[in-house]
Amino acid sequence: MSTEPSAELLAEGELTVRGRIRDASNAALYCTVSHQGREAACVYKPVAGEQPLWDFPDGTLAQREVAAYEVSEATGWGLVPPTVLRDGPYGEGMCQLWIEAAPEAELLALIDAEEPEPGWKAIGFAEVGEGRTALLVHADDERLRWLAVLDAVINNADRKGGHLLPTAEGRLYGIDHGVTFNVENKLRTLLWGWAGEPLTGEAVDVLEGLKEALGASGALAVRLAGLITAAEIEATRARVDALLATGKHPEPSGEWPAIPWPPV
Known part of the structure; x- marks a missing residue:
């Protein structure tokens, strides 16, 4: 688990449910978490509230959300809000720091x-x-380009516009990573603007770092082992290797809808 201070608060604090996020497809609860004088808003998604999916094992979406955070942290880009797996009022679930988005930021048009x-x-x-x-x-924005690389690594099947949270401080976060890490290619995203273009030098360096961290005894591989299957970790290694081999952003495969619905 990450030692990021907000992640420690999420993992160790007292979780209090304040309300339900109505537009979420799975049970998503708006909460506060408090510990040793610190308090933060967060989202709690209990495993018990997950809707079954035909192409993902039941009861695994929360773990995939945490795995996406771990990969994001390993990139150094910090694109996923601090996210932990913990017990809560409705059982085990994903707990993620609440991010206030800046509504005036224009990323799609x-x-x-x-x-x-x-x-x-x-x-x-x-x-x-x-x-x-x-x-x-979509904007030709460096932060979105980082996120496009992350999505290719974690095989994100649902990168919608509503999952992009730019902040007033200039950060960009991506949320809702429950349908990720499938062993089959399921990349569906709005961020196809760089499809087929060469990866930046920075992205190549990050991918080389991920390759090392995903090695058999790598720190990231060890953390992911408690969250996704061995086959899914191996598929993640293969996606990193493929990106490095081509040196390009992936293109739609034609075997799967390229853009999620609804797109925003």
Whole structure:
């Protein structure tokens, strides 16, 4: 488990449920956690509230959320809020630091054009009603590019616009990582703007670090062993190796819907 101070608070503090997040597909509870004079808001998703999925084993989404945090921490990019697995009022579940997003930050847009303007990357055309289409674009933002690499590593099957949380301090966080680490390629994301483009030198360095950390006795592999299966860890190693071998951002496979629905 990470020694990040907020992660320690989440793991050790007293968890108090304050309300339910209604628009979540699985049970998600807004809570506060307090310990030794410190308090923070958080999200608690009990395993008992997870809806069964045909392509993921039952009762594993919380562990996958924590595994995504561990990989994010290993990259050094800090793209996933502190997340722990712990007991709570409704049993074991994922507990994640609550992030207040800056609503004025514009990362996605629909434009009436064939090509994006400088500073934006094209995702694809979307129907906007009355037989009209518009080009869906995302910002050509370094933080989003980091997240695109992380999603490729963890095989994120559900990177929607609503899962992007930019903060007033300039940070960007990604949330909702329950459908990750499948052994089959299930990458579905809005962040296709760099598909097929060369990885940055920084990304290559990060991937080399992940490769070492995912080695048989690597620190990350040891942490993941308690959260996902050996086959899923091996598949994560293979995805890192493939990214390093091609030196490029992945492209849609054509065997799986490339963009999640709804996209935001």
